[in-house]
Amino acid sequence: MDSDTVIAAVSIFTAGITIAIGSVGPALGEGRALAQALSAIAQQPDEASTITRTLFVGLAMVESTAIYCFVISMILIFANPFWNHFLQATGS
Amino acid sequence: MNISPDVPLWQWEWIILNRTILFTWLVMAILVIGSWFITRRLTSGPRISRGQNLLEVLVMGLRNQIREVSQQEPGPYMPFVGTLFLFIVVSNILSIVPGYDAPTSSISTTAALATCVFVAVPIYGIAHQGLPGYLKQYIKPSVFMLPFNIIGEFSRTLALAVRLYGNIMSGSVIGAILLGFVPLFVPILMQAFGLLTGMIQAYIFAVLAMVYIASATQNGQGPTEQQDTENTDSDTTSTHTTTS
Numbered sequence: 001m002d003s004d005t006v007i008a009a010v011s012i013f014t015a016g017i018t019i020a021i022g023s024v025g026p027a028l029g030e031g032r033a034l035a036q037a038l039s040a041i042a043q044q045p046d047e048a049s050t051i052t053r054t055l056f057v058g059l060a061m062v063e064s065t066a067i068y069c070f071v072i073s074m075i076l077i078f079a080n081p082f083w084n085h086f087l088q089a090t091g092s
Numbered sequence: 093m094n095i096s097p098d099v100p101l102w103q104w105e106w107i108i109l110n111r112t113i114l115f116t117w118l119v120m121a122i123l124v125i126g127s128w129f130i131t132r133r134l135t136s137g138p139r140i141s142r143g144q145n146l147l148e149v150l151v152m153g154l155r156n157q158i159r160e161v162s163q164q165e166p167g168p169y170m171p172f173v174g175t176l177f178l179f180i181v182v183s184n185i186l187s188i189v190p191g192y193d194a195p196t197s198s199i200s201t202t203a204a205l206a207t208c209v210f211v212a213v214p215i216y217g218i219a220h221q222g223l224p225g226y227l228k229q230y231i232k233p234s235v236f237m238l239p240f241n242i243i244g245e246f247s248r249t250l251a252l253a254v255r256l257y258g259n260i261m262s263g264s265v266i267g268a269i270l271l272g273f274v275p276l277f278v279p280i281l282m283q284a285f286g287l288l289t290g291m292i293q294a295y296i297f298a299v300l301a302m303v304y305i306a307s308a309t310q311n312g313q314g315p316t317e318q319q320d321t322e323n324t325d326s327d328t329t330s331t332h333t334t335t336s
Contacts, residue, residue, distance in 0.1 A: 053157075056296055056299070057303065060296040063255065067262075068258075070258050071258050074261070074262075
């Protein structure tokens with residue numbers, strides 16, 4: 001294998017692994033938060049608006065970790081700096 | 093395959109017009125011209141026009157949300173937070189139009205919006221409790237937390253920008269990929285889901301901006317906790333409406 005094949009293979013593999021591992025934790029956390037919010041709304045329907053708003057804000061906070069992983073994998077596939085550098089170096 | 097709509101359309105000397113700038117101006121024009129036309133014929137009578145009704149619903153909803161989040165009167169925050177919300181909502185909703193790229197799917201736009209929030213938080217905080225009071229927040233639990241508070245200031249701005257960008261960009265990228273090998277129906281479902289995501293992200297962006305501003309204006313206590321022990325000697329002019 002020459003080095004550009006190695007770069008391509010490692011980039012694609014790492015992108016998949018990144019989004020796979022990086023979305024497990026936020027998914028579990030958001031599921032727990034959602035379950036807690038549902039039971040809280042069931043107990044206190046009057047507070048539904050406050051609970052929903054806080055839930056959304058919290059979900060956004062948790063979600064951002066998964067989005068970091070997503071952005072990293074997108075960069076690896078579509079805007080890989082090493083890839084561009086290598087293409088420039090070989091002049092192809 | 094582009095993951096950003098920052099592709100140049102037209103170039104004259106050193107001025108580059110790319111798709112992001114074009115659609116940003118389009119969204120701004122829609123907001124400004126629409127508001128201008130609707131506010132020409134405002135009435136307080138029993139029969140109001142549809143546009144006035146829409147704007148009234150929007151303004152009242154925004155004011156109520158700001159009041160609930162910040163526990164203060166929404167007056168000074170309404171222009172900033174409301175503009176953020178409306179701009180993001182319109183630019184996300186228009187993404188169902190073919191050929192349109194949401195400006196928010198470019199990291200440039202979201203970074204600019206997050207920078208606006210980053211600048212607005214100290215301005216509101218200093219205007220509300222003066223420079224010493226605002227700076228005291230950075231050593232709030234103890235002086236050892238100073239570097240972490242400063243890092244948090246930057247990291248939450250980065251998170252604001254990347255969250256909005258990642259959500260909207262992922263929607264458009266997934267739609268484009270699906271269009272490649274699935275006929276008709278699945279991309280439509282993804283677009284509908286993207287509409288929902290866009291609305292939620294706009295709401296979250298505005299609410300988080302409001303939460304950051306409110307925490308900067310409330311003597312370092314969060315908008316949801318109400319410790320009346322420290323609040324009595326604060327020289328805040330706002331009326332804290334406790335909803336307990």
